[in-house]
Amino acid sequence: MGQHLMKGNEAVIYGALLGGATHYFGYPITPASEIAHAAADLFPRCGKHFLQAECEVSSISMLYGAAAAGARVITGSSGPGLSLMAEGLSYLSGSELPSVVVDVQRAGPGLGYIWPEQSDYNFIVHGAGHGSHSGVVLAPNSAQEMCDFAYKAFELAERYRCTVFILSDAYIGQIMEPVELPRQIQTNPHKDWALYGDEGSRHNLLSSIYLKLEELEGHNLHLQAKYKRMETEIVDFEEVLTDDAEYLFVAYGISSRICHSAVGELRKKGVKAGMLRPKTLFPFPSVRLRQLAGQVKKMIVAELSNGQMVRDVLLAVQGVVPVDLYNWMGGRIPSTEEIVLRLQKDLAAG
C-alpha cells in the first residue's frame, strides 16, 4: 500500500477531501499556513471550493453559511485566528451547524510566536466563544492522525450537529511522516435541516435566537445532553504499557510523542512507566483515568502550557492519586532525556 511522505498540515487536507469536504474557507497564519496552501492547490483541482477570506471573522462566518447550506466545510488556523473566530464558533454551536476547525497551536499569549504550545486547550476544549457550548475535540499526534481525524471529522460533526476541532500543534503540523491515505471518498449526505434553495428546504430556519426563556433553557439542556452523550459514544484514547504501570503520563499531541519515548527509556531503567493519550479531549477520557487512578502511584500530566489539561485530569481522578504537572511554555519543548531525568529525580526525592 502506498505511503505518502507529507506534513501534518498537508495530511489534514488529504483527509478532509477524502472525507467528502466540499469547501475550505480560511485566512493564512503560521504555523498553519500549509493547510491553506494544500487546500488552495487541491480543493479546486478536485472540483471543490477554496476561498481565502479577508479575516478569520469572515472565514468562520463562511463556515456558518456553507454548513447551513449543507456543505462539508473546513478551516485551519492558529491561536490568534481562533480568538477571532470565537463569535462564529458560538453561533455554529447555537444553530447546531456541523463544521471542522483545525487549530495548529502556537505560543501565546497575544502575538506570542510561531513555536509550539498547547495553550489553546482551555479555550477550545471548554467552549470557544460565549455561552455554554462545546464541540468534539480530536487531538492528533502524527501526520497519519491529522489525515485520519480529518477523514472522520465530518461524519462526527453531522452526527452531533456540532463543530469538530482538530487540536494540533506547530510540531504535529510541521512534521513529515509517511501517511497512508483512506481509499474511499465519503459522500456528503442530504440534510433535512439544511438550506438548499429549493422547495423542499424552504421552510427550514437556521438560527440561534430563542425568544422564550423556556425555549432557550430547553435549547441549552438539549445541547448539554448531546455533549453528555458523546462521553459514552465517542471517547477515544491510546494506552501505552498501562497494564502494570506505576507512573502514568497523561499527554496529547507532540507532548505524547515525547512521553512515549520517555516511557520506553524509563522501562529500560526499570521504572514502570506508562501513558494514557487522549485522542478526544472533548469528550475527555475521565472514566478510564479514574480507573487507572486506583492502579498507579502517580500521574504526570505533560503539556506545553501553564497547566490546562491537568485540571481535567484532577477532576477525573478526584484526589485518588497524586497528579504532577510537567509543563513548558513560550515554545520550549522538552527532550525525552529531560523528562526521564525529571521523573527519576522526583522518584529519588520520594
Next chain:
Amino acid sequence: MHTIKHQKARSLYPTFDRKAPGADVSHYCPGCGHGTVHNLIAEAIDDLGIQDRTIFCSPVGCSVFAYYYFDVGNIQCAHGRAPAVASAIRRTHEEAIVISYQGDGDLAGIGMSQIVHAANRGENITVFFINNAIYGMTGGQMAPTTILGQNTVTTPAGRLAANEGFPVGVAEIINSLQAPVFVERVSLAGPVKVMKARMAIRKALRNQVEKKGFSLVEILSPCPVNWKMTAVESRRWLENNLEPVFPVGNLRDLPKGPFDQVDKKKARISDRKILEILGVGEEEVHTGTVRLKEEQNFKIAGFGGQGVLSTGILLANCAIAEGLKTTWLPSYGAEMRGGTANASINISHETIGSPIVSFPNALMVMNLPSLDAFEDTVRPGGAIYVNSSLAPRKVRREDVTAYHIPASDIANDLGGIQCASVILLTVYALVSGAITIETLQKVIPLAIKRKNLVDLNMRAIEVGIAWHRENCPKEEKTTEV
C-alpha cells in the same frame, strides 16, 4: 403607471406571528420603514418566481426577525457577518437566490469588512441596506450613518465630527470598488420615492437571477420611535435632513459584471479522478528490506539554500522505500540554533516516539556554524559527516567518527553546488547502511522534478561512492578517520 397590489405577497407568511399568533400587522413600530421594504422585496420575489430558491440572511437588529415574515429559506447571522454567510451559501448552491438584509450598525459599523470584501469579490448576491441613521433595536444609539448634529442616546449633544467622525456613505464606498454591477440609493420619504425603491429592489434581484453579480440597494428609511417623531414628521425629516447627506440616485448600473460568474462554478470531478489527484493507491517504490544496525537519529544542518530540508526529505523518502518508519521535522523554535537551518530525521523499525533529535547518532553539517552548534550534541559512538569545503576545521570530539568530505568543491567540479548534500548523504548511506544506494537512485528521480538536476544528483551519488571507496577502508569504518 405602476399598479400597486394590495393583497399580501405570496412569499410573506399569511400571518405575522412575531407580533402575535395570527396577527396581520408586523412587530415593527408604526411608521418604520422595514415593513415597506419587506413588502417590496416579497413582491419582487413573487414576480420573479424565485420564492423556493431564495435564502434570506437576516442580520442583528430589528430585522433579525425577518424569518417571521419571509416564507423562504432563512438563516440568522451574527452581527455584521451576513455578507460572508451569503458568500458561502452562494458558493454552495449555484441556483439559490441569496439575499443579505442589513441595517446601518450591522453593515456599516461592525460588518464593514464583510460587506466591502463580499462586494469586492463581486459575489452574485443582493444586499438590501436599511439606513435609518440610528440603532433601532438596542434603543437609539449612534449609527455610523448618524448625521452631524443628530441627537442619539450616545450622542446626546448631537454627533460631532471632531469626536465621532462623519456619517459614512455606504453606496459611495461600494461604488468605489470594481466588481459590483449595481449600486443605488433610494428613499422611503414619499410614495414616488417608494416606487423608485421598488424598481431598484426588483433590479437588484433580477441581476442575481441573471447571474450578473453583486447588487446593493441602500434604502433611507424612517425610524420614528428612535428619532422621537411621528410617522409623518419622520418622513419629512428624512427628506430634509438625511437625503442632503446621502443623495439618492443610481450610482452604478452595468449591463454585465466585470467577470463571468461561471468562474465561481466548479467542474464536477469524479471520485475516481479525485483519488487519482490525491495519489490514493499509487504504487510504492519498495526496494529493500534493510535491517538497521541501530535506530537512526539523524540531524542535518547548514545555511538556508544548501538543500538541508530537502535532503532530509530525500532521506525520509528513502527510508519509506526501505520499508522503515521515519519522521522529518524542520528546525523550529528552541531547536533553531546558530542561525542555521536544520532538520531532524528518525529512521526505525519501531513506531517513533519523539520526532525531535536532540542528541543525534548521525550528524551532517554543511557549514562551520552548524558544526560549532551541534558537534557536542552527537552521542558517543555516533558519526559526523562534515562538508569540509565550508567547515574547514576538524571535528574535535574523539568519541565519534568524523568524515571530512569537501562536498561543495566536488559538487562545483560536477557542475552544480546544490548536489553537495547528496554527496554527503551517499557517504552516510554507505557508512550507516540505513538506506541503500539502489534506493537512493530510485527515489531521486521521483523526488526531483527537473531532469538536469536528476542527472547532476545521480553523478553526485557516483562521486560519493568513489570518495567512500578511497577514504573509508573497511577496517577504518569503526574507528576515527
